[in-house]
Amino acid sequence: TFEKLLIANRGEIACRVIKTCKKMGIKTVAIHSDVDANAVHVKMADESVCVGPAPTSKSYLNMDAIMEVIRKTRAQAVSLNVSICCSFLSSLSLQASEGVTFIGPDTHAIQAMGDKIESKLLAKNAKVNTIPGFDGVVKDADEAVRIAREIGYPVMIKASAGGGGKGMRIAWDDEETREGFRFSSQEAASSFGDDRLLIEKFIDNPRHIEIQVFLLFQVLADKHGNALWLNERECSIQRRNQKVVEEAPSTFLDPETRRAMGEQAVALAKAVKYSSAGTVEFLVDSSKNFYFLEMNTRLQVEHPVTECITGLDLVQEMIRVAKGYPLRHKQADIPINGWAVECRVYAEDPYKSFGLPSIGRLSQYQEPLHVPSVRVDSGIQQGSDISIYYDPMISKLITYGSNRAEALKRMEEALDNYVIRGVAHNISLLREVIVHPRFVQGDISTKFLPEVYPDGFKGHELTDLERRELLATAASLYVAEQLRSQRFLGTPRIPIAKSKRSNWELSVRLGDGIYPVAVSKDGSSFSVEVDGMKLNVTSEWNLASPLLSVTIDGTQRTIQRISRNASGETSIQFLGTVYKLQILTKVAAELSKYMPEKAAEDTSSILRSPMPGTVVAVSVKPGDMVSEGQEICVIEAMKMQNSMIAAKTGKV
Numbered sequence: 001t002f003e004k005l006l007i008a009n010r011g012e013i014a015c016r017v018i019k020t021c022k023k024m025g026i027k028t029v030a031i032h033s034d035v036d037a038n039a040v041h042v043k044m045a046d047e048s049v050c051v052g053p054a055p056t057s058k059s060y061l062n063m064d065a066i067m068e069v070i071r072k073t074r075a076q077a078v079s080l081n082v083s084i085c086c087s088f089l090s091s092l093s094l095q096a097s098e099g100v101t102f103i104g105p106d107t108h109a110i111q112a113m114g115d116k117i118e119s120k121l122l123a124k125n126a127k128v129n130t131i132p133g134f135d136g137v138v139k140d141a142d143e144a145v146r147i148a149r150e151i152g153y154p155v156m157i158k159a160s161a162g163g164g165g166k167g168m169r170i171a172w173d174d175e176e177t178r179e180g181f182r183f184s185s186q187e188a189a190s191s192f193g194d195d196r197l198l199i200e201k202f203i204d205n206p207r208h209i210e211i212q213v214f215l216l217f218q219v220l221a222d223k224h225g226n227a228l229w230l231n232e233r234e235c236s237i238q239r240r241n242q243k244v245v246e247e248a249p250s251t252f253l254d255p256e257t258r259r260a261m262g263e264q265a266v267a268l269a270k271a272v273k274y275s276s277a278g279t280v281e282f283l284v285d286s287s288k289n290f291y292f293l294e295m296n297t298r299l300q301v302e303h304p305v306t307e308c309i310t311g312l313d314l315v316q317e318m319i320r321v322a323k324g325y326p327l328r329h330k331q332a333d334i335p336i337n338g339w340a341v342e343c344r345v346y347a348e349d350p351y352k353s354f355g356l357p358s359i360g361r362l363s364q365y366q367e368p369l370h371v372p373s374v375r376v377d378s379g380i381q382q383g384s385d386i387s388i389y390y391d392p393m394i395s396k397l398i399t400y401g402s403n404r405a406e407a408l409k410r411m412e413e414a415l416d417n418y419v420i421r422g423v424a425h426n427i428s429l430l431r432e433v434i435v436h437p438r439f440v441q442g443d444i445s446t447k448f449l450p451e452v453y454p455d456g457f458k459g460h461e462l463t464d465l466e467r468r469e470l471l472a473t474a475a476s477l478y479v480a481e482q483l484r485s486q487r488f489l490g491t492p493r494i495p496i497a498k499s500k501r502s503n504w505e506l507s508v509r510l511g512d513g514i515y516p517v518a519v520s521k522d523g524s525s526f527s528v529e530v531d532g533m534k535l536n537v538t539s540e541w542n543l544a545s546p547l548l549s550v551t552i553d554g555t556q557r558t559i560q561r562i563s564r565n566a567s568g569e570t571s572i573q574f575l576g577t578v579y580k581l582q583i584l585t586k587v588a589a590e591l592s593k594y595m596p597e598k599a600a601e602d603t604s605s606i607l608r609s610p611m612p613g614t615v616v617a618v619s620v621k622p623g624d625m626v627s628e629g630q631e632i633c634v635i636e637a638m639k640m641q642n643s644m645i646a647a648k649t650g651k652v
Helices: 011-024 040-044 063-073 086-096 107-114 116-125 141-151 174-192 255-271 303-310 314-323 404-416 427-435 437-441 448-452 464-485 586-594
Strands: 004-008 027-033 047-052 077-080 101-103 155-159 168-171 197-201 207-216 226-239 242-248 277-284 290-296 339-346 364-366 374-378 393-401 419-421 503-510 513-522 525-530 533-539 548-552 555-564 569-574 577-585 614-618 631-637 640-645
Touching: 004 011, 004 063, 011 027, 011 040, 011 314, 011 374, 011 393, 027 040, 027 063, 047 063, 077 314, 101 314, 107 116, 107 290, 116 255, 116 290, 141 155, 141 174, 141 197, 155 174, 168 174, 174 197, 174 640, 226 255, 226 303, 226 448, 242 303, 242 427, 255 277, 255 290, 277 314, 303 314, 303 339, 303 374, 303 393, 339 404, 339 427, 393 404, 404 427, 404 555, 427 437, 427 577, 437 448, 464 503, 464 513, 464 525, 464 533, 464 548, 464 555, 464 569, 464 577, 503 586, 577 586
Parallel strands: 004 027, 004 077, 027 047, 077 101
Antiparallel strands: 155 168, 155 197, 207 226, 207 277, 226 242, 242 339, 277 290, 339 393, 364 419, 374 393, 503 513, 503 577, 513 525, 525 533, 533 548, 548 555, 555 569, 569 577, 614 631, 631 640
16 A cells, blocks of 8 residues: 555545555545634544645645645655646656656546546447537637537536536527626636536436446556446435435446446546546436436535445545555446435435535534434534535435345434534435435436426425324424423432322414414323323423434334424424424413514615625626626535525616
């Protein structure tokens, strides 16, 4: 192995590489920006060096600073998983003569596959199925419109050097093509330092499937190469062209299609003399016709599901290949053992466009590692900050089972037991996706979210039984807290009058409804009457714990009480969604009608950004008349640009 390896990345991927390096006995060097000085990957590494301020272009993509760190720390190898520019690869090639090894493919393969235009031409030459489109660079918006008309709408506008959903827009007409060209080129320049775009036909209602490729060419003699494909990953659940839920294997593929896709993926890797772990992405239509999308020359976010079903440590294999060892396995050795599902847990508000970024500090954080067959890849901890500078990912939550149903059931349990406080998160959306009948049946595509939630995600819709369970649980919590407040622990103080109360009449507000609830205590259980029906609620009632296991008429639920205040208002996470309730005694509820209501703020004349970010462009000035739908400004958040429009006609 190597003695010392530098990791030019941050977050959960950096932590993932460090874990394997520790297992292999390799010392690690972490780089970080000034705001990441206390990040988890910095604490895990043996050494760490600051390479600049927060923006990635000045730190994690600061090529000169990274090269200096390699020389200063005398690292023998470097692991790069961030967006890589050709100038850095050239510098890295020079470092190779000084004994520095790159953990990954050679510079030729990265340049060829990292450029979507060149990779598409190479794929065609390698007899790989490709999506119809324009194979050159689109010069301006007018040319984009002309090409889009020739291809036929809808079209996909893509950054040639892009990835992760950045610099991508779907256009259905000329106007959207012009707007897409503008925003895609700006995002591409900001994220990758390369504003070149290509246009191709948008495949309607596709599935997004990836084939993990592993290839080694020993020494310099490419004739003796070994190639493996490690089965597929299903990545069709997406929002804004970014994956949300992944699984392996796919419910859609049959053995013949799997083999055909795997063989084409290997053929493409051989065509560029690829020698490391990489991922070839395909789009598959309803007739199982598949088209090459792109090849990612790095360890991808969703690699854990491949590791779960194959038993391989992909980071360890990458390091072995970089050191010059041959692959230890043949294609016949690669199994599909069981099923794995991964949910990307983000600091996002899922009720806004399926997830707009949220920032803040993790005031409480507890991973569900006590749930069987759960893996959590994260780069944060309690007290970590989620900032506007980087991707808002909190973690990758992975569950494994002997079959798909078992893996999904464990994911449901893991999401219920995941404690995240201080930032908005997408747990509610993830849980709703994995329990939705369409997803459970495997009837999914990249249009899943907009089709299932055409009016946007609203959270879990309670059935009558679930509503009664929530009301009964909330009322029981209220009474348990009232009883706890009467006890005096560790003091000889004796109450003047002992309370023998065992019945409570409450009024619970949930949404637009107000429900009378009667609670009576029976040992450690509560008998709760809601809508004329009695429910038995049992729990240990450990009110100090962020997680509370409650049994309601024999049904076990894991809930979280997020907040409460003195006016009876409380927030409870139930079935993944946070519900706001107000619990009052019968007398207090009767008196509450005399309380004045706070008038709602009039925001009709205000344009308020739905997320934190940077104002990168202002399209108007004071005194301008604007019409409804007109762009006012552009906000950039987590490298994604969003146009803010006027909600009504008026004067600025």
